[in-house]
Amino acid sequence: MKKITTSLACIMLTICTFAQAPGEKCATMTQFNQRVLNNPEVQTRMDQTEALTKQWLENHPNALKKKGNNKSAASVYIPVVVHVLWNDPIENVSDAQIQSQIDILNEDFRLLNADSLDPSHPFWIYTVDSKIEFCLASVDPNGNPTDGITRTYTDVVSFTANDEEKFTASGGHDNWDPTQYLNIWVCNLDASGGTLGYAAFPSDLSANPEFDGVVIRYEAFGDIGTAGTGGFTANDLGRTATHEVGHWLNLRHIWGDEECGDDFVNDTEIAEGENYNCPSFPHRPGNLCGSGPDGEMYMNYMDYVDDYCMNMFTYDQALRMFAALNTERVGLLTSAGCDLASIVNSTMNEGNFEISPNPSNGVFTINSAQNSTITPVVYNLIGAEVKRFNGINQFPYTLDLSDLPNGIYYIKNNRSGKSTTKKIIISK
Ligand SMILES: [Zn+2]
Numbered sequence: 001m002k003k004i005t006t007s008l009a010c011i012m013l014t015i016c017t018f019a020q021a022p023g024e025k026c027a028t029m030t031q032f033n034q035r036v037l038n039n040p041e042v043q044t045r046m047d048q049t050e051a052l053t054k055q056w057l058e059n060h061p062n063a064l065k066k067k068g069n070n071k072s073a074a075s076v077y078i079p080v081v082v083h084v085l086w087n088d089p090i091e092n093v094s095d096a097q098i099q100s101q102i103d104i105l106n107e108d109f110r111l112l113n114a115d116s117l118d119p120s121h122p123f124w125i126y127t128v129d130s131k132i133e134f135c136l137a138s139v140d141p142n143g144n145p146t147d148g149i150t151r152t153y154t155d156v157v158s159f160t161a162n163d164e165e166k167f168t169a170s171g172g173h174d175n176w177d178p179t180q181y182l183n184i185w186v187c188n189l190d191a192s193g194g195t196l197g198y199a200a201f202p203s204d205l206s207a208n209p210e211f212d213g214v215v216i217r218y219e220a221f222g223d224i225g226t227a228g229t230g231g232f233t234a235n236d237l238g239r240t241a242t243h244e245v246g247h248w249l250n251l252r253h254i255w256g257d258e259e260c261g262d263d264f265v266n267d268t269e270i271a272e273g274e275n276y277n278c279p280s281f282p283h284r285p286g287n288l289c290g291s292g293p294d295g296e297m298y299m300n301y302m303d304y305v306d307d308y309c310m311n312m313f314t315y316d317q318a319l320r321m322f323a324a325l326n327t328e329r330v331g332l333l334t335s336a337g338c339d340l341a342s343i344v345n346s347t348m349n350e351g352n353f354e355i356s357p358n359p360s361n362g363v364f365t366i367n368s369a370q371n372s373t374i375t376p377v378v379y380n381l382i383g384a385e386v387k388r389f390n391g392i393n394q395f396p397y398t399l400d401l402s403d404l405p406n407g408i409y410y411i412k413n414n415r416s417g418k419s420t421t422k423k424i425i426i427s428k
Pocket of ligand 1: 026027028029243244247253
């Protein structure tokens with residue numbers, strides 16, 4: 001009986017697949033596998049990253065609070081540069097459409113999305129505020145102000161999801177330093193197929209930085225303007241970018257890209273395969289892979305359902321993204337891309353301060369204007385005070401935090417109602 005049901009489901013799934021625009025929704029794994037074929041070391045690097053991820057997760061079991069956490073500040077702000085590549089003027093998406101995508105990323109990663117699961121839903125307990133936020137970069141790689149958008153007219157009528165978007169020489173745009181920015185290209189992608197986007201995994205960042213970033217087709221970007229046009233009505237809420245940025249932070253598809261495959265995450269139910277459209281809950285309860293009675297977590301951003309049907313990352317997915325941000329993508333934690341103010345204030349007004357080196361082994365040098373007195377307070381990732389220093393007025397000052405464990409901290413100085421906060425990393 002179970003088998004007959006499953007066969008029927010497979011037939012239904014096939015029909016559903018072809019009801020979509022032809023082609024593959026997300027080309028991330030296809031692209032990755034092709035790269036492995038060309039160079040087996042790509043797989044070796046992926047395996048090494050997996051080992052590093054596992055180790056980091058074992059060492060940081062409480063990096064993120066579970067349910068009950070209030071809406072505190074983000075732990076990480078990721079600067080984004082959007083490279084618009086256009087041939088037909090309609091592909092030259094507006095600033096407002098780009099901002100709509102940034103807003104959606106922030107809502108989805110911070111669990112502020114209006115369609116998040118109700119607490120009565122059995123999977124609500126797995127939903128998470130990942131504490132990751134995004135901003136359009138305000139400082140470019142040369143330290144100059146920017147709106148975080150590049151616009152390039154290209155002779156390329158349609159890109160083919162094969163990295164040519166990432167190079168000025170092939171009609172695209174070279175990426176900005178990918179250790180400091182999330183690069184997103186928006187373009188006419190795979191015009192004759194249904195590919196919505198693809199992403200580079202963190203494992204190849206150091207070996208092939210020029211390939212790093214996320215590519216999204218212009219009809220599946222943001223939720224206004226061209227979003228949902230060209231037959232992509234199911235992809236009109238900006239969730240393609242949420243999904244692809246998930247890959248970029250080392251998440252896999254929840255079905256592990258094979259029947260009952262592994263996504264290296266513990267709290268997503270094991271799935272027979274990808275899901276399309278919008279199944280009803282519970283979907284495939286007690287599936288072939290041995291899922292629980294609640295079935296598959298089709299509403300996860302890392303599945304293939306329609307935009308309006310997906311609404312969550314899980315706690316363990318968020319931890320995995322944190323692992324990426326503390327290993328391969330650690331440069332983002334100290335990127336100045338979101339923070340024009342810190343550059344402008346580098347003349348160091350009273351109360352402002354600078355700290356170096358960063359990351360360090362725990363011994364930092366703090367600098368401020370000579371007429372300043374600062375009272376730095378050190379907070380950990382979840383906002384708990386871990387150290388406090390009283391009135392420092394001689395600079396440079398050696399700030400010894402070497403007794404604190406490795407990790408990310410914030411140093412805050414309050415001065416006349418204004419505060420300056422710096423993010424530091426201790427890595428011994
Ligand atoms: Zn994908």
